[in-house]
Amino acid sequence: MEDILLPIIIVGMLFVGLPWVILHHITRWKSQATLTAEDENLLDELHELARRLDERLCTIERIMTAENPNWRSVACDPASIGIEDITARPERIGK
């Protein structure tokens, strides 16, 4: 009995189980393949755009820092504007 059963099981595993597993993984892998060529171009463009915008922003921030080193605190904290006024006014009038 075992002499007949064992080869059947082995052949079944080899010719049914193995291709099944392989095909299963191939189909899963194919459905997972994500980026199309369009997506890739879009991503490329967005990345390039982000880089350029970043550079421009850095330039503007540098210019602003050169003009007024503490512009960030003035912009971020509206409460400090009044304090800024007092310190800023005498020197402006003085000029």
Added chain:
Amino acid sequence: MSAPRHTKFYLDRQNRKWLGVCAGLADYTGMDVTLVRIGVVVLTLMGGFPWTLIAYWITAWMASDKPAELADETPEQAKFWRGVRTSPKRTVRDVRSRFRDMNRRLADIEAYYTSSNSRLAREIEQLR
């Protein structure tokens, strides 16, 4: 043949030792070339003898050479596309976070200029 893709596996003929599979793999994943080669050799010696060779040949036969357009990318671009290959989702999130960061910085600049305009108006008002 369509336009060259950044997310495809290519053989790297420029840095090849034999057929350029290891160099291509290193370029694709961002690992060190020597490390990849040592790994393949060790794998072959450890008992994968015919299989690594067969895999190498099949890869060399199926993959095409790296197009000239992709060869001259800057290190920054190469790093970006490596990130896209390993995880497109994370790269998209990174790009989005960069745009958000720029939006925030621009909002700071806008806030400064609008507030400084109003401050200037107030100062002029006080001088009258």
